[in-house]
Amino acid sequence: MDVFIAEHLLDQVPPRSQKKLCMDDRLSDLPDTILHHIMSLLSAQEVARTCILSKRWKELSASAPCLDICVDKFGMDRVRFSEFVAHLLLSRAPNSLHTFRLHSFAIDHASSWINRAIELKAQVLEFTEYIRWESFYLDPQLMAFASQYLKCLKLTNVTLDSNAFEPLNHACPALENLQLSQCFLEVPEICSASLKKLDIMECSLLMNLQIQTPRLVSLRFRCLQYKCSSCSRYPVITAAVTLCDLPNAENIDLSCSGRQVTFGREIQKFPMYGKLTSISLGEWCLSDKFSRLFCLLRHSPELKELTLKLETTMERMRFA
Numbered sequence: 001m002d003v004f005i006a007e008h009l010l011d012q013v014p015p016r017s018q019k020k021l022c023m024d025d026r027l028s029d030l031p032d033t034i035l036h037h038i039m040s041l042l043s044a045q046e047v048a049r050t051c052i053l054s055k056r057w058k059e060l061s062a063s064a065p066c067l068d069i070c071v072d073k074f075g076m077d078r079v080r081f082s083e084f085v086a087h088l089l090l091s092r093a094p095n096s097l098h099t100f101r102l103h104s105f106a107i108d109h110a111s112s113w114i115n116r117a118i119e120l121k122a123q124v125l126e127f128t129e130y131i132r133w134e135s136f137y138l139d140p141q142l143m144a145f146a147s148q149y150l151k152c153l154k155l156t157n158v159t160l161d162s163n164a165f166e167p168l169n170h171a172c173p174a175l176e177n178l179q180l181s182q183c184f185l186e187v188p189e190i191c192s193a194s195l196k197k198l199d200i201m202e203c204s205l206l207m208n209l210q211i212q213t214p215r216l217v218s219l220r221f222r223c224l225q226y227k228c229s230s231c232s233r234y235p236v237i238t239a240a241v242t243l244c245d246l247p248n249a250e251n252i253d254l255s256c257s258g259r260q261v262t263f264g265r266e267i268q269k270f271p272m273y274g275k276l277t278s279i280s281l282g283e284w285c286l287s288d289k290f291s292r293l294f295c296l297l298r299h300s301p302e303l304k305e306l307t308l309k310l311e312t313t314m315e316r317m318r319f320a
Contacts, residue, residue, distance in 0.1 A: 182201070239260075254285075
């Protein structure tokens with residue numbers, strides 16, 4: 001049954017049949033909080049289809065705290081998917097959205113949809129472009145991440161330039177969790193004053209990146225050395241990562257291989273990692289006669305666990 005037919009079916013049912021339907025409507029007996037919780041466990045399409053069971057469910061669906069929308073549910077039919085998402089966001093009650101999850105596939109309107117979710121004061125925002133397709137460019141002309149409500153942002157298979165990323169540094173005072181996966185990053189700096197968790201996984205850096213996040217507690221950085229072979233937009237680039245002051249970091253994973261990691265000048269002046277208890281490092285830390293490894297150890301007085309993830313075989317390693 002088409003989702004639009006299901007959503008508006010109650011309006012088309014004859015009065016006698018509608019009366020019988022309402023007599024059997026048990027969902028309307030539940031409190032609003034329970035109904036909203038049930039909706040948060042369903043996809044947006046399932047929520048729309050369930051409108052046939054309860055007129056009150058239909059009324060509350062416009063203020064469901066969670067929207068989980070996936071193009072897979074539409075058999076990759078991008079036209080029908082676009083119509084559904086546009087209708088859903090236009091019918092939303094203001095200030096009612098907590099979580100917005102969108103799994104899209106080569107649809108230009110996605111930037112505008114993300115912007116609409118931000119306007120609805122979403123606290124959790126997750127966007128995934130179809131993994132087998134090229135990365136989706138988040139157009140700063142169509143969207144802005146500026147929000148005093150956004151706490152968690154997860155992006156997968158997108159291209160982020162400095163114009164799109166800049167509001168995350170300076171215009172999202174509540175942002176605590178940022179997760180970037182399989183993305184192309186043309187970003188010179190991550191310097192959010194509120195960020196506590198940062199994951200950069202299997203991304204391609206298109207320029208040198210500096211990380212300076214004073215409240216950060218957890219950092220995971222596992223980036224690709226080269227671009228994905230299926231993407232022709234960017235050339236092969238080897239970029240460096242510079243870690244500056246991270247005084248509150250407790251767990252750091254820098255197990256990326258072949259990536260140049262450097263440290264800010266402040267590390268020579270005081271214990272830059274005074275709260276660090278666990279760290280995982282890749283083969284990069286063995287270069288320059290272990291100088292960067294020794295530097296880290298000297299400036300991590302509370303370190304309890306050190307993990308080295310090496311690709312080099314023991315036969316090829318030589319310790320001075």
